[in-house]
Amino acid sequence: MLRILHQIFRTGIVTEPLPEAEAEIRVVGRQLEEAIRRRFRGSLTIRQVDAGSCNACELEIHAINNPIYNCERFGVHFTASPRFADMLLVTGPVAFNMEIALRRTYAATPEPKLVVAVGDCGRDGGVFGCSYASLGGVASVIPVDVVIPGCPPTPTDLLRGILAAVELDKKKRG
Amino acid sequence: MSRLLHSLAEALGADVAADASLRPASVAGCAVPRARFAEAGAVLKDAHAMLVAEWAADESAFGRGFGVYACYRWAKDCVVVKAELPAGDPTFPTLTGSWAPAFRFERQMHSLMGVVPSGHPDLRPWIAFEDWPAGAHPLRKGFDGTRPLARGAGDYAWIRAAGEGVYEIPVGPVHAGIIEPGHFRFLAVGEDVVNLEERLGYVHKGIEKRFESLPWGEGHRLAGRVSGDTTVAHALGYCIALEALAGCEVPERAHWLRALLLERERIANHLGDLGAIANDAAFAFLWYQMMRLKEGLLRTNSALFGHRMTMDCVVPGGVAADLTAEGKRAMAAELDAFLPEYERLVRIYDDNASLEDRVRSTGVLAPQKALELCAVGIVARASGINHDARIFHPFPPYDRLDEIELEVPVLVSGDVHARAWVRVVEVRESVRLLRYILEHLPEGPVRAPVAAPPPGGAGFAAVEGWRGEIVYWLQAGPGGEVNRVMVRDPSSVNWIGLEQALPGNIVPDFPLCNKSFNQSYSGHDL
Numbered sequence: 108m109l110r111i112l113h114q115i116f117r118t119g120i121v122t123e124p125l126p127e128a129e130a131e132i133r134v135v136g137r138q139l140e141e142a143i144r145r146r147f148r149g150s151l152t153i154r155q156v157d158a159g160s161c162n163a164c165e166l167e168i169h170a171i172n173n174p175i176y177n178c179e180r181f182g183v184h185f186t187a188s189p190r191f192a193d194m195l196l197v198t199g200p201v202a203f204n205m206e207i208a209l210r211r212t213y214a215a216t217p218e219p220k221l222v223v224a225v226g227d228c229g230r231d232g233g234v235f236g237c238s239y240a241s242l243g244g245v246a247s248v249i250p251v252d253v254v255i256p257g258c259p260p261t262p263t264d265l266l267r268g269i270l271a272a273v274e275l276d277k278k279k280r281g
Numbered sequence: 282m283s284r285l286l287h288s289l290a291e292a293l294g295a296d297v298a299a300d301a302s303l304r305p306a307s308v309a310g311c312a313v314p315r316a317r318f319a320e321a322g323a324v325l326k327d328a329h330a331m332l333v334a335e336w337a338a339d340e341s342a343f344g345r346g347f348g349v350y351a352c353y354r355w356a357k358d359c360v361v362v363k364a365e366l367p368a369g370d371p372t373f374p375t376l377t378g379s380w381a382p383a384f385r386f387e388r389q390m391h392s393l394m395g396v397v398p399s400g401h402p403d404l405r406p407w408i409a410f411e412d413w414p415a416g417a418h419p420l421r422k423g424f425d426g427t428r429p430l431a432r433g434a435g436d437y438a439w440i441r442a443a444g445e446g447v448y449e450i451p452v453g454p455v456h457a458g459i460i461e462p463g464h465f466r467f468l469a470v471g472e473d474v475v476n477l478e479e480r481l482g483y484v485h486k487g488i489e490k491r492f493e494s495l496p497w498g499e500g501h502r503l504a505g506r507v508s509g510d511t512t513v514a515h516a517l518g519y520c521i522a523l524e525a526l527a528g529c530e531v532p533e534r535a536h537w538l539r540a541l542l543l544e545r546e547r548i549a550n551h552l553g554d555l556g557a558i559a560n561d562a563a564f565a566f567l568w569y570q571m572m573r574l575k576e577g578l579l580r581t582n583s584a585l586f587g588h589r590m591t592m593d594c595v596v597p598g599g600v601a602a603d604l605t606a607e608g609k610r611a612m613a614a615e616l617d618a619f620l621p622e623y624e625r626l627v628r629i630y631d632d633n634a635s636l637e638d639r640v641r642s643t644g645v646l647a648p649q650k651a652l653e654l655c656a657v658g659i660v661a662r663a664s665g666i667n668h669d670a671r672i673f674h675p676f677p678p679y680d681r682l683d684e685i686e687l688e689v690p691v692l693v694s695g696d697v698h699a700r701a702w703v704r705v706v707e708v709r710e711s712v713r714l715l716r717y718i719l720e721h722l723p724e725g726p727v728r729a730p731v732a733a734p735p736p737g738g739a740g741f742a743a744v745e746g747w748r749g750e751i752v753y754w755l756q757a758g759p760g761g762e763v764n765r766v767m768v769r770d771p772s773s774v775n776w777i778g779l780e781q782a783l784p785g786n787i788v789p790d791f792p793l794c795n796k797s798f799n800q801s802y803s804g805h806d807l
Contacts, residue, residue, distance in 0.1 A: 110629050111566060121573055155459045159484045161803045163509025163590060168459050169553075170579070173572035187458055202806075203430055204410050204483045205462060208454045234503050239419050239430050240487030259509065261589065 121174050136181055139270040143182040147193055150182050151273065154192035154216065158209045158245065159202030159235075163259040164226045168196065170262045183269060189213075194221040194272060199229035200241040201248045213249045221272045224251045225265070227258045283309040285353060285360045288328040289321055297321075300363055304525040307674075308359045308741045315349070315364040319374035319400075322351060322362075326379045330355040331655040331668075333743070334752050334773075335376060335386035337394040338765040339422045340365075342758045343737065347371050347396050350767075351383075352741075352752065357673050361741065361754075366396060375401040382655045382774050393489075394420045408482035408806060411435030419490050420765075426490040440478050442468045447475060450788065454483045457792065461802035465791070472787040477780050485806040492766035497523060497734060498597060500766065504753070505592050507768055508804030513539075513546040514746025515768075515804075516595040521676055522753040523597050526740025527732045534725045535599030536677040541718045542591050542600070544711040547747035549578045549590075551704040551711075552623075554799050558701050559630065561793040562639035570626050574619065581615050599728030609719050616712055623712075627705055640698040644794030646782040647695055656778050658749015658771045659707070660798060663699035664778075667691045670745035678718075685717060695782070697797040707747075736761045748801065749775065770804030 143151045155168055171178045172185065186192055189212045201209055213220070224245035227233035232243035245251050252275055255268030286309045290297050296314055303310030313321045322332070333352040340348050346368035352361045366373055375398035376383035387398040388407035395418035398404075409417070412433050419426055439449075447470055454462035464480040488507055492500055504519035505512040517539055524531055556571030579589040586594050586602045594602045604612075630636065646656070648665030661668055669689045671679040679687065690706035692699040734740070734757040742753045749771030758764035779798045786794060 110625070110632065114570065114625060114629060115566070118570065118573070154455075156455055157461045157484065157802075159486055160461070161506040161509035162461055162801060163506070163512065163592070165459055165461065166510055166553075166590070170572075170576065172459075173576055174569045175573065175576045185458055187456075189455070200486060202484050202486055203432075204485050204806075205454065208462065208483065212455050234506055235486045235488070235491060237427070237429075238487045238491065239417075239424075239426050239428060240485050240490075242429065258506075258592065259590075261583075 139181045139266075139273060142270075142273045146273065147182070150184055151194060151269070152184050152186045152192050153194045153196050153269075154186055154189045154212070155196045156198070156209060156212050158197055158199045158205045158248075159241065160198035160226065160228060164198040164229070167259045167262055167265060168198075168225070171265050176262045176266065178266060181266075189215040190217065192216050193219060194223060194269070196223050196225055196269075197229060197245045197249075198225045199245045200232040200235045200243055201245055203240050203242060206242060206248055209248055222249060222251045223268055223272050224254045225268070226260060227256055230254045230256050233258065283358050283360055285309070285325055285328055285330055285355055285358050286311060288324055289313075289360070289362070292324040293317055293321060300361075302737055303361060303739045303741060304528075305741070308361060310361050310363065310739070312363045312365070315366055315373045318349065318351070318362070318364040319376055319378060322353075322376045323379045325353045325360075328355060332376070332380045332382050333359070333655070333750075334754075334767070334769040335383055335390065336754065336767045336769075337390045337396045337420070338756055338767070339394065339420060340764070341368060341422050342764055347394065349373050349390070349396060350754070351376060352754075354673070359674060359743070371396040372399050373397070374399055377401055380655070381653045382777065385773070385777065392418075394418055405438055408485050410482060411437050419487060426487060426494070437480065439466055440468075440476060442475060446470045463802050467788060467791070469788055472789065474783050474786055474788055474791070477783040479776055479780055481776065481802060482806050484803045486803075488807045489766055489768060493763050495763065497527075497763060498731070500763070501596055502593055504768070505595070507807065508770055508772070508801040509590065510550055511546065511746045511748060511751070511770075511801065511804065512590055512592045513542045513595055514744050514751050515770075516593070517543060518742045518744040518751045518753040518768075519755075519766075520595055520597050521744060522740040522742035522755045523734070524731065524740075525742065526734045526738050526755055526757065529598055529729055529731045531599055531677075532726045532729055533677075533723045535727045535729075537718050537722050538600045538602070538604060538727060539595055540678050541604070541715060542586075542594055543744075543746070544714050544718070545578060545582065545591070547711045548708050549575050550747040551708045552578070554796070555630070555701060555704055557796050557799070558640070558697065558793065559636060561796045562636055564633065564636050567626060567630060574622060574626075577615070577619070581612065585611065596728065597731045599726070601728070603727050604722070609722070613716070613719050616715060620712055623708065630701075630705070637698070639790075639793060640701060640797075641696060642694070643697045643790055644782045644786055644797060645695045646778050648693055650781050651695065651778065654777050654781065655774060657774055658745070659700055659703045660749065660775045660778050662689065662691050663703045664695035665691060665693040668750070670743045670750040674743040674750075676742070676744065685714065687714070697793055700797040733761050746771065748772065748799070768807060770801055770807075772800035772802075772805040776800050776805055
């Protein structure tokens with residue numbers, strides 16, 4: 108136990124202002140926090156759906172939860188059930204074998220049902236393209252609000268994209 | 282002569298013909314009549330071999346039917362046994378009589394290629410789903426892979442159990458948190474799992490078919506996305522097989538840089554897994570700490586190689602990124618800072634009684650079972666199997682074993698702890714290797730041109746990724762074009778290990794067991 112406490116004190120708080128474009132992100136982070144507080148009572152809940160990715164996007168989505176990026180400080184949380192989710196964070200391409208599950212997950216999500224397509228594959232199928240087994244980008248199956256390109260997008264890209272979706276929604280709904 | 286080939290020749294006599302199309306020469310290729318395909322498998326089983334992979338190729342471009350292939354290995358000895366099937370009657374005797382892993386390999390071949398293993402006891406679709414149109418075999422040349430499938434109807438015949446108190450728990454495909462999709466069907470009595478049946482294939486993206494539409498020089502990008510967490514090892518598998526096939530001499534420096542990328546990938550993923558295993562035992566502290574260390578490594582990757590996971594750095598003929606003297610110094614300094622931090626965390630893992638209570642004797646894959654399943658990688662090494670492709674199928678620079686002295690941890694308890702501890706030791710060993718590589722990195726070019734592969738040739742590679750042995754088999758068509766690319770991720774074999782390890786455990790321990798295996802859905806489903 109002492110070792111654990113020692114390690115905790117030694118490590119301190121490692122959460123940092125986002126590395127690239129720090130000033131901008133500080134502003135954006137504040138906006139995100141503010142928008143989430145107003146629109147989602149301080150808590151934006153995300154269900155992540157892998158609709159056919161190679162799992163690299165999942166690693167980077169995990170990373171925004173790590174203590175360095177610490178997305179919870181902006182009020183961003185991940186949930187296991189789409190029924191609690193404000194946003195679906197969908198990685199693709201959409202596999203033919205995942206199409207039904209993705210549609211059902213979308214149907215189970217309550218309004219406002221924000222959908223963010225993640226990665227080059229989520230955008231248009233990426234290296235997998237469109238084939239008998241891949242239906243291409245997420246938008247070919249469910250409506251998409253924002254696309255975050257990248258292979259995979261970095262954690263910073265992901266946070267920016269989530270912010271863009273929250274902002275977009277704000278404008279859409281006035 | 283290969284000992285396995287010798288056993289085959291002794292048992293099957295003149296029916297064993299050498300197959301000279303296979304490269305590299307260290308892997309022996311041979312052909313047997315299809316009626317004796319299973320017999321060959323039984324002979325090799327008696328010779329203590331392991332089944333590495335089984336696959337089929339549509340060889341109509343050569344004016345013949347199908348080829349079925351089975352790869353076996355025993356220590357450094359590796360053979361690929363082929364049988365030819367006529368197009369009008371694509372049947373062959375099943376290997377399931379001798380080989381447990383053949384159950385899934387053959388279900389997959391039956392679903393995707395439409396070849397029929399006679400005598401296979403369970404030909405339910407695998408990877409293909411029951412709502413695919415009848416007769417859709419995407420890996421056949423006549424199948425147009427660019428058009429979407431027409432969805433039909435159908436039910437999957439789950440394994441059932443009857444009896445008082447037995448109930449089913451269906452989980453997935455959209456399950457847990459940030460994770461790939463798969464379906465798990467538990468049969469349980471109270472909290473005790475009686476049976477676990479996996480149903481995978483949700484993220485099947487048609488990768489093997491896609492390879493056939495790409496030129497040789499672009500396949501490595503697709504290979505690097507078979508399983509994103511293993512991008513270096515998969516790209517390396519593809520490239521080594523292609524270089525063997527085309528006869529390319531990779532520059533020395535490139536070999537060492539490839540090993541450097543491979544070991545960095547191993548460390549990063551093992552850190553993530555160690556954290557996640559602790560997290561699934563409700564010890565979030567270690568997750569945060571391990572993720573902090575992992576993030577540091579990814580940032581160094583980004584600074585030195587331009588990508589956090591070093592995607593697309595391994596290319597045919599060498600590597601696309603070089604390391605400057607300054608980069609070398611930065612990496613050495615990183616390792617100096619990393620190791621003491623890491624050791625402190627390992628000590629905390631090892632000292633924690635409540636964690637120990639969860640990970641010891643949980644999810645046991647007994648050595649005998651691991652052997653029967655021909656398990657590979659960390660799963661195998663936690664269950665007593667001393668196999669590592671870096672030693673038994675060495676690719677440079679690992680072929681200088683007397684110089685590098687690679688140490689591979691092998692444990693026998695087969696539980697969650699053993700799978701975690703194999704990772705713990707491997708991280709240390711990879712750090713040592715990285716230091717060695719930094720010290721001995723030769724100068725010179727980092728990339729060589731790759732010639733066009735010879736028509737009808739085949740190239741083979743086995744690479745030890747962080748999860749385990751990855752196998753690539755590339756076949757050139759009659760014009761030297763891509764005829765077939767077979768990919769065998771370690772997950773194709775090891776997923777069955779999870780199924781076998783779970784009965785007798787309680788349902789709430791499933792996430793912990795699953796995390797300790799941490800197999801790739803994408804790499805399995807392809």
